[in-house]
Amino acid sequence: MLLKKLQLKTIDYRFGLTMCFLLFFNSVISAQEIIKDVVAEKPAEVPSTQKRKIDGIIATVGDYIVLDSDIDKGFLEISAQGGSVKDITRCQMLGKLLEDKLYAHQAVQDSIIVSDAEVRSMMEERLTYMTQQVGDINKVVAYYKKNSVEEFKTYFADILKEQKLASEMTKKIVDAVEITPEEVRNFFKKIPKDELPTFGAEMEVAQIVIEPKVSDADKQKVKDKLNAIRKDVLEGSSFATKAVLYSQDPGSSPNGGYYKMTRKTPFVKEFKDVAFSLQQGEISEPFETTFGFHIIMIDKIKGQEVELRHILISPTVSEDALKEAKEKITNIRSKIINKEISFADAARTESDEKETRANGGTLVNPTSQDTRFELTKMDPTLYSQVSNLKDDEISQPLLNTDDKGKKTYKLITVTNRIDAHTADYAKDYTKIKELALKEKQITAIAKWFDTKIKDTYIKIIGEYRDCTFTNNWLKK
Template sequence: MKHIKILITNVITLVVCVGQLLAQEVVVPDSTGVAKSTTETLNSITKKDTVKAPFKRYKAEGVTAVVGDYVVLDTDIDKGYIELQSQGISIENVSRCQLLGKLLEDKLYAHHAKQDSIVVSDAEINAQIDQQLDYMISELGDADKVAKYYRKNNIAELKSELFEVNKTIKLASEMQRKVVEDVEITPEETREFFFSIPEDERPIFSAEVEVAQIVIEPEVTKEARDAVIERLREIRADIVDNGASFATKAVLYSKDGTAQKGGLIEGVTRTSPLAKEFKDKAFSLLEGEVSEPFETEFGFHILYIDKVRGQEVDVRHIILFPEVTQITIDKAKDEIEAIREKIVNGEVTFAEAARNSSDEKETRNNGGQLVNPVTGDTRFDLTKMDPALSAYVYNLKKGEVSKVYSDRDYTGKSSFKILTLTNRYEEHRADYSKDYEKIKELALKEKQIEAIKEWQDKKVKETYINVNEDYHDCEFSSNWLNQ
């Protein structure tokens, strides 16, 4: 078991180190202000520190370490515990030395990102901060409570601190990505990796399923479409002709999450993950112009160009959705019930019915087959699956069709769905031929870990690093003390 334990440890380490490379943003400990008494927090955790001998607490706001252009304060470690707790992560076995080691790594990456001229857009960081603040406000009620919780005088002060922290995180993440971007794994390396693991120590892969679905949406009538377009024209006329505030109109009428920010979307580029029609409209208008109503797959919009910055634009938009009647809702439900009956009776296959009838463009041409957005393949780990989807497929047998159920997307638009299990893979020990892609991924991660370790060992020697003597008894995984 020793070999596989090392493998698992390495994979966990890579998840922390590689960050966005694995489609998951790394959240570092020093990302917010102190939320409650640090003395109370420290009293509950310092006794668990993995140091050779106890150390005295350094003065408040004392400098714990310097890494290149960056400073780590003792309170940054305190904040780290608060951050972990706020994410529901147990701090029982997390020592101050471990948190400091993670902070030192982040600062090292960020420092060398600057040295390598890696640029991070301020608009991107501001958009990320807006998302964080939106979440905090939704949890605590209002902006003043958020500022108070993080012991800031106002939300602007908190936003300023979050900007610096998030920018450092992003720089570190981009540097990490650069370190491993050229690391590749060959079939022979994959084979050697797998067969170097003793047979009884090879990883166990969880049960997985492949799922297909058919979606029927209630029809949007011409009258409903015309009504929402006319409403947007009225709003636009009040803005253009009467000087009404677009931002205020967005707060009052827009139907998506940007409404509370006056419809603001910052830093839109040609490659932003937005509807093509939306981006085309954004780059066809001049600063200060308001578009005519237009449609995307998400709804009907009007758009205002707030600011143009080269190849980036800040826009505000108002989005409305046509209303559907109970008659069209009932009709959609009857339609999918009839489709299900034909499938169950063997009159048509699920895939044929999906291609002929499903309203979901992304899946219908593939027989309704769903693609896992995390892995990019069609398999879903039952232990990591979206709970809403898992509830409907967990007890299905291969080829069985679920009952009809209703679903709502983030816009509030309702639809009716049926699901089927196109394949089920029970929990099993890794098999080279059946699980090649997963084994290849593990082998690649191990190789990336080695690349990261080599880079870090080299840069630690090249970079000015000074760690406060209170932490010289820490057993770091890297040579931060230059011993």
């Protein structure tokens, strides 16, 4: 029963996380009013003659309130996104809203900062997405029953700030949870043999990547363009606008090139070296990384953290360079097939992909961080490239274009196949560790709620006091 209990707990936990992400990315709850200057204190009672004037308030959590209409809008938006609400009760929806309020309230108590710049960046990204969906920002404004774009932005900023506070608080709790090998072993031992999970068929994959060489002349064209942009900004143009117009970084260009980072943020070394060498307001000269050429402007420096904007432009690869790269990788393939060199040794000596070169080209699963890829969860593009390969077969040269438009040629092979099987501690340690860690995180979050609910002013009124909640919101 242990595994079944874990699965049930995981469902409850995943419901919370799924709802959290759904609310965040689809903006599905209305803006919340904040009760000023109230921290874990009981606000003054409202005379009964005035209660109709605050119609709709059904709960208070610390500094935040929940409106009855928030529940209705939650259901409406889930349906609008194609989700099913038939198994979600109003009490469950309220429970999730209460969780979000407590996360946000405690984030403020813990001095977690969400800057106005972060909120603006998030807002621009969300508004761009919503406008692309409906075709007109005014339709978005009308949907939320606001009178103007500016009124909507003010309203929307409160939503985003609260959601960001909640997500940062959740991350703080979960990131603090660690698990030892002994705990993993004990977790596995407690699972009855007839309840051990079954893992699907998996494979391990290796690849060799050859990048077309960019000419010095093409590189200089990009640097000249970035220098021209830099000059315009120094003369008064908006860096953010230039980033939207010209940057080829899909992760930041819609937000005007905005990033927030510390020295521990996983950016390439060259980028971080330049970012932390600049003063506030300063714009870098063009510099090169594996992604292309960049310029950076520093918006703010706050201790060990910087807020910056950047523009990325990658040189165009010529047809001659593509042809030369294909010829090179075709020659490598011939040597492997003719047994002149092994695939792994060819990857170590010839591949241009630093991340896999040292491991003989072996790919790491970004989800699990091990080398196995479960067939049913594999990236569709990768699956299409390997699904028809036989054991030890080397693919033909494949032209690959990544999400930034960068073109490379690659060879790919399947190095190991693992059939569907019942969990084995030695063979599946990484997956078992993930399950054990998840259980420990669920326990940590449950304990966090128990503690914070006791220490926070919470009030639920009306018919919702009859709800059966997972957490002890009523403090019974």
